[in-house]
Amino acid sequence: MRGIVNGYVAFAFWITKLAYVNLLWVAFTVCGLVIFGILPATAGMFAVTRKWIMGEQDIPIAKTFLATYRKEFFKVNAVGLSLFLVIYLLTIQFQVLRSMDGINYFIASYVVLALFFIISIALLYLFPIYVHFNLTVFEHLKWSFVIGIIHPILTVFLMVVVVVLNYATFIYIPGLLFFFGGSVTAYILMWGVSKTFSKYEETENQKILVTG
Template structure:
């Protein structure tokens, strides 16, 4: 085995360890907040760490960064979570409505509701990345997530494909979900969003320079 193979194997092993570690932190800190209050600050903390890795800050103290973010964003992230849960509840009501109303009269309404649900879900995928990447006001997080989602269909496709792939892998090998389910999903979403953010920032700079 040559030096390049050894370096490549070491890099892969290092990333596997990182992803497993941050996934366990995510589970642990979600439980620390009794699940419902811990999930959103734990998820924001995980996206914060993964974003730093993606921009090249791979030597950060992971636990310290995670814990600091968790404490700092606990209240604000749970405020975000309340709105997310409200939207999720609305989606569930829409699905129940469509299940119980299958007549041709409501077929157009069904199409509109499916579009609404798809738009909401895709916007939710962008919420955490926008939260950790941009320093914007609370409600601007939702507006920016929606607008960036609209203009980046390729990133949307990458996220959907990646999440579906993770779902089938975890379904086939359930043990993988415990160590990597959340972190790999977050990595896929954050990576796709980061590319989208760079494109948006470049377009903004170009328009400002004209």
């Protein structure tokens, strides 16, 4: 009986922590007027889940979140702006190619779609890599692409799990997304991507430096 009670308490504790992080994510996204807040808030959320996965279960959640939010505000928005510009230019290119006649333009449009797919892969890895390694803006983007492509099975697994979980929640219990959508997704991605970190922490003459 005591084991059941302890298990329930532990479960409730984790549920509370996940909800707390998700609410911080929502609140500070809004505080940054959404456009400027969502990326640093997401970085803060991943920084917290990274600590948990590394075994630091009793960290001060709000302090860890806010420290990352403030520290990374401008840099992570620069990363996001770079990705946005790439996506925007690819979207324009795709529309132009689809408006042209000819098989060459048709084939080229599928090349652009392939690039969109590669970007979606990189987005899975971007924040776990961002909060774990000290890199430049370009290096964050590069390693997100590289690691995502090198580990196709993990990439497909994470895509399927995240999409199916969030879709099922949206269909059956949409209210849960407000409390857990971001934090659970972040935890799953951080857990999966962290399995690859040991292979890259000592590469390129230690140019990839692990954060604290």
